Amino acid sequence: MKRRELFSSLASSFTKKEKQEKIIRPPYYKNKEVFLTNCIECNDKKCSTVCEENIILILEDKTPAISFENSGCTYCDECANACEHGVLELENKKNIDVKIEIDMLSCLSWNKTMCFSCKDPCLDEAIDFLAMFRPEINSNCTSCGYCIKYCPADAIKIV
Secondary structure, eight states, X not given: OOHHHHHHHHHHTTSOOOOOOOOOOOTTOSOTHXXXXXXXXXXXXXHHHSOTTOOXXXXXXXXXXXXXXXXXXXXXXXXXXXXXXXXXOGGGOOOOXXXXXXXXXXXXXXXXXXXXXXXXXXXXXXXXXXXXXOEEEOTTOOOOOHHHHHOTTOOEEEO
């Protein structure tokens, strides 16, 4: 192995890898496969237009997905009420199917800077602070995503 190859292989471990985005679906479905069959028949895409928080996007495959870039889900039921193809239904209401975690290495609080940016917008009181500098997500979390937008250090991740 040449010296140049050694250094480039070491450096590649420090470069930021592109993250693969997980498709996050609205919380009112029973079966994920129904998105690929029934949503493509829908022309109106009402589920995205009635969303008060504007977090439902229509992907290239004509299926709805949630993006937490601008806001979080209030579980208002409007997308399920608007769905005419049986994909989103009120009786299938559940928490959004992701897990949200705080990255301790990038979190300001975990690094001794007083910050409550994630706790303040949380509608479910799902973030506890152990002492002043150790936020943790508790079992009240509904994965609504509100905390993600407000974190100034992008320390809240979807896993």
